[in-house]
Amino acid sequence: MIDVDLAIYYNPGIPGVLLIAEDRVIKFGKNYFCPIVLGQLVHNRYRVLSLLGWGGYAMVWLAVDQCSSPSPKYVALKIFRGAEKSNDEYSSNEERQLRKLILERDRGGIGRRNIIELFDAFEVESSNGVHRCLVLEPAGCSFADLVTFEEFGFDDVVYIFRQCVEAVEYLHSRGISHGDLDLANLVLALPDFSGLTEADVISKLLPDPKGCIIPIKMKDGTPLPPGVPESICSPCPFYEPKLDLDDLQVKLIDFGEAFTGTKPDVHTHSRNRPPELIEQGVASSSSDIWALGCIFWHLLTGYPLMSYFEQGSSKERYQGQRKFLSMTRQERRGQLTSFLARKFGQSAVDDEEYTGAILDVLLNTLEPTPSDRPTAGDLLSYSIFSLIKDVEASPDNNAQAVSDSRKPHDPGSPRHVTTKPKTRSNLALD
Numbered sequence: 567m568i569d570v571d572l573a574i575y576y577n578p579g580i581p582g583v584l585l586i587a588e589d590r591v592i593k594f595g596k597n598y599f600c601p602i603v604l605g606q607l608v609h610n611r612y613r614v615l616s617l618l619g620w621g622g623y624a625m626v627w628l629a630v631d632q633c634s635s636p637s638p639k640y641v642a643l644k645i646f647r648g649a650e651k652s653n654d655e656y657s658s659n660e661e662r663q664l665r666k667l668i669l670e671r672d673r674g675g676i677g678r679r680n681i682i683e684l685f686d687a688f689e690v691e692s693s694n695g696v697h698r699c700l701v702l703e704p705a706g707c708s709f710a711d712l713v714t715f716e717e718f719g720f721d722d723v724v725y726i727f728r729q730c731v732e733a734v735e736y737l738h739s740r741g742i743s744h745g746d747l748d749l750a751n752l753v754l755a756l757p758d759f760s761g762l763t764e765a766d767v768i769s770k771l772l773p774d775p776k777g778c779i780i781p782i783k784m785k786d787g788t789p790l791p792p793g794v795p796e797s798i799c800s801p802c803p804f805y806e807p808k809l810d811l812d813d814l815q816v817k818l819i820d821f822g823e824a825f826t827g828t829k830p831d832v833h834t835h836s837r838n839r840p841p842e843l844i845e846q847g848v849a850s851s852s853s854d855i856w857a858l859g860c861i862f863w864h865l866l867t868g869y870p871l872m873s874y875f876e877q878g879s880s881k882e883r884y885q886g887q888r889k890f891l892s893m894t895r896q897e898r899r900g901q902l903t904s905f906l907a908r909k910f911g912q913s914a915v916d917d918e919e920y921t922g923a924i925l926d927v928l929l930n931t932l933e934p935t936p937s938d939r940p941t942a943g944d945l946l947s948y949s950i951f952s953l954i955k956d957v958e959a960s961p962d963n964n965a966q967a968v969s970d971s972r973k974p975h976d977p978g979s980p981r982h983v984t985t986k987p988k989t990r991s992n993l994a995l996d
């Protein structure tokens with residue numbers, strides 16, 4: 567039998583551990599991540615079940631609230647990097663923005679359901695510092711991951727995109743810009759687990775909770791330094807195969823860059839950076855609209871728009887973007903049409919109704935001058951949204967609308983942006 571060493575090694579030089587499968591380093595040590603292990607009780611209340619993901623600022627864990635009754639309540643614990651003292655600026659900005667939205671909750675608005683909920687916040691201390699912890703509504707896999715292994719049909723794209731626009735419209739109507747809109751910050755809502763036992767939910771959420779735990783060791787066999795956990799588990803974001811279009815709900819996360827008015831040096835994802843941020847270094851709510859255009863393209867084609875402008879370094883890609891923006895609107899229309907034809911074939915773009923509706927969204931959201939872009943509210947009235955059946959129109963119409971939306975389309979139409987039928991089961995992993 568071959569003895570395979572599944573441990574990963576702590577590298578004091580980085581200082582952190584490299585998760586090979588992710589090709590990313592998780593840093594532990596002073597002012598880095600909190601050394602959480604599975605099963606740990608956080609704040610005497612939340613028992614950690616698995617790792618949902620991590621970013622530059624925080625690790626996000628699935629946990630069960632021990633104080634909930636009668637049925638267990640699941641939460642996501644977003645535990646920020648350590649700081650010398652409480653109120654680290656990034657974590658407090660995210661908390662502040664989410665708290666503002668809580669105050670607005672009673673005013674309603676359809677996009678409210680698409681914003682992740684904040685339940686609680688507190689501090690956790692470790693040898694790596696003081697960590698702010700946000701207790702959030704738990705969600706599933708990000709759309710950035712989903713587009714890498716699935717192609718969406720046209721109805722899927724428009725249905726998902728409409729929820730993204732509704733979320734942004736909700737935020738903007740409350741005076742908040744997100745600042746970091748990207749498919750990585752749009753995640754699937756979890757289905758309703760009420761009535762299921764904890765064991766059932768764990769088996770649904772965690773295909774193999776023990777299989778993903780990897781011990782951390784020092785290469786020379788010496789004890790781990792303080793602040794480094796004895797094991798790490800690979801992230802286990804939830805995804806339910808056979809998800810139906812009428813069940814699919816998008817949740818917007820990560821409000822760390824959110825702002826009111828205008829803000830300099832916003833860390834928008836590099837693939838969605840608008841010209842005003844690249845050239846003048848300032849973002850506004852119109853920068854979110856630019857990002858919506860990029861998201862629409864990414865959902866539609868499976869690739870970021872930037873990669874169509876130019877390959878290479880981000881400097882080269884921004885030059886490609888600038889070249890695109892210095893064209894006339896007519897030339898930009900021609901360029902986007904040829905990108906679409908390259909991706910889906912010429913016959914797919916020949917249907918003027920569909921291609922025209924797609925181009926309206928793209929050309930207007932990607933206007934070079936921020937004030938020329940539509941508002942999120944304007945976008946919701948665009949013709950693209952009337953090209954799909956409204957699965958939420960009314961409870962009576964629901965079943966018919968969903969079944970209609972699954973009928974195969976005329977193959978000559980650009981609704982066939984993918985070769986697969988356009989049902990939610992397209993997204994199934996099995």
Ligand SMILES: Nc1ncnc2c1ncn2[C@@H]1O[C@H](COP(=O)(O)OP(=O)(O)OP(=O)(O)O)[C@@H](O)[C@H]1O
Binds near residue numbers: 625
């Ligand atoms: N409420 C949630 N439910 C499920 N998973 C989540 C939730 N919030 C975040 N995640 C997962 O954790 C990852 C990191 O979260 P988030 O983007 O909020 O962290 P961050 O450190 O602020 O990120 P960034 O470096 O992008 O600013 C996300 O990409 C997502 O996979």
